[in-house]
Amino acid sequence: MSSISCPVAVFTQFSSNKKGQEQNKHKLHCLKFNGTKNSSPQKVDFTSSQYNHITVLSSVNPPENMKPQNRQKIPTKKQQVDPYRQGMIVEGVEYRQTVVVRSYEVDPNKTATIESILNLLQETALSHVWMTGLLSDGFGATHGMMKNNLIWVVLRMRVQVDHYPIWGEVMEIDTWVGASGRNAMRREWALRSKATGLVFARATSTWVMMNQKTRRLSKIPNEVRAEILPLFIDKQAIVEETAEKIQKLDDNALYVVEDLKPRRSDLDMNQHVNNVKYVTWMLEAIPDEFLENHQLSDIILEYRRECRISDVMQSLCEPQEDQNSLSSNRTLEGNRRLESSNRGRFTYTHLLKTKGNPKDEAILKGRTIWKEKL
């Protein structure tokens, strides 16, 4: 499916009700959807190319052991254990995978990067679907979704990191899903030290279905609901208070990085820029001197529309002054008003947007919270 790697939250294609064309705002947990019937002109189908390779291989009649189905061996029935992925089903429907932090997943501090963590979240989510026996040929889509031309798209992701795992460390990643209103799904994760059980990070995300032909968001058809509902549990990795709206920055933002262009190597199996790449661009705007002494502890990503290979983007960010001070004199009188729990915490607001496109230009809005390195 396009979903996991394709943060296409095409909000202008939402309709608020069956009358159709009225644009809707993004209201988390109370989304309203069109049905899947839609007579609008077919948009570019970014995902159709993902089967090129398979089709081409088939056309020259490859030997049996080179056919994708015999190489991937996607289960057709629910599995309890996957020895090669070191994955297993726990508590009935949750998925747990043992993962070693690899040498190329760490940064100069020898700790996993936030990008590596996000990649592992994607990987374990897909492995979970893999284990259920529901995975169709698409990228995370179930058989019922494929039949209805539906793919997953991510609207929002939040990751809180208390401790970054280090190179060579063995982690356990748990992931599970639950309902979010009637037509969205939450996907949650917890990352722990395998040795001590200490929780390193927690994450939550919200997903909806999109018709891959019309590019419109879709209700979850009953057929698909019947597939995924048995997986849903009521358990949250992060208990969130009412989400504060992320302010939209403009060109007066304090830090701006210009001319970010997707490269061919940024595209994934859906010919889309992978959502992890967006995070890299978003964080490019944080000043170096700040990064030297601070580490990311909380990131919220709100995906607004997909980034095209031809887009030239800007990454904007600004410290959130009402909450924190970025001055190094945090012990001065002026900062006494800070809650003690906020001491040493710094918030930035982020925007990734296309350049020279005055309308609907936001690709990603974000908020990051940082704490001082010990």
Place this chain on the structure above:
Amino acid sequence: MSSISCPVAVFTQFSSNKKGQEQNKHKLHCLKFNGTKNSSPQKVDFTSSQYNHITVLSSVNPPENMKPQNRQKIPTKKQQVDPYRQGMIVEGVEYRQTVVVRSYEVDPNKTATIESILNLLQETALSHVWMTGLLSDGFGATHGMMKNNLIWVVLRMRVQVDHYPIWGEVMEIDTWVGASGRNAMRREWALRSKATGLVFARATSTWVMMNQKTRRLSKIPNEVRAEILPLFIDKQAIVEETAEKIQKLDDNALYVVEDLKPRRSDLDMNQHVNNVKYVTWMLEAIPDEFLENHQLSDIILEYRRECRISDVMQSLCEPQEDQNSLSSNRTLEGNRRLESSNRGRFTYTHLLKTKGNPKDEAILKGRTIWKEKL
């Protein structure tokens, strides 16, 4: 160590003999080295920062279970099996690891990218050293190397890919080491399908030691030789004929991509641009329309000097016309001269160089061979 991710082949710091200052050409398999004693001014030590995190953690007296040595658990004795890495020693000294191709390691064809393959080569090489009990705190360096301030640097890498593994496929990667002359080491790999044993790819590379303080290449001290010699076997993954010299391109190259700049996220645990990133830049210069119908089957990388974070690079490439034709009319009379084994094979010469630096500007020279997609 800086080595595996730090392609610092600082050839101008080679000296041909004990007299010292005469610059040496790069002669593979017959390198001559200075001893490690060196009175030249100390150069910037790129690697010193890699321990910041650890040092800082220690200074605030972290709990025992948060100390890196208790989290990484690097073996102090030779191990036969590593259950978490799914690795084991085979044939006495070779290392074999079972690896599943992850969702974020594939390209729009759903097959592993060359970058992913290179990352896995690095990972399995490090896991091999990990298993030997020789690994010190550095990035692949042995205890003897650390004591002598030595790190590994890669001079050359060659990867031949017959079949690209696909998303979800289970692979076995074998890796081993051998001597290359008296002062260099070969590191070799073979990647196979776990299910069928079919060989997907083979790779070979040449490494030397560098003094991390003086940044000069070093002989292998006897102490270190004694550590690594028992690992050496005489077995080659790729049987190479006499290596053809890679031609150096100039600004008249057919394809040029300008303004390639390392981003912060390109730096790895040695504060260096990771060598895999160089390959991405190198391949950026291949035209899109060629990539649509061809896949990389052979890549040779010759690392010439490190890339600094401030460098602005150009990636140049040019088809090698004397061997192949890039015309789409390959059946025309003029191409009949091609050896049948070369039909459908295309060679490009590559150069990655800094811009506006007339002297010693080559960072990476490369050659790629491509075949038509089936």
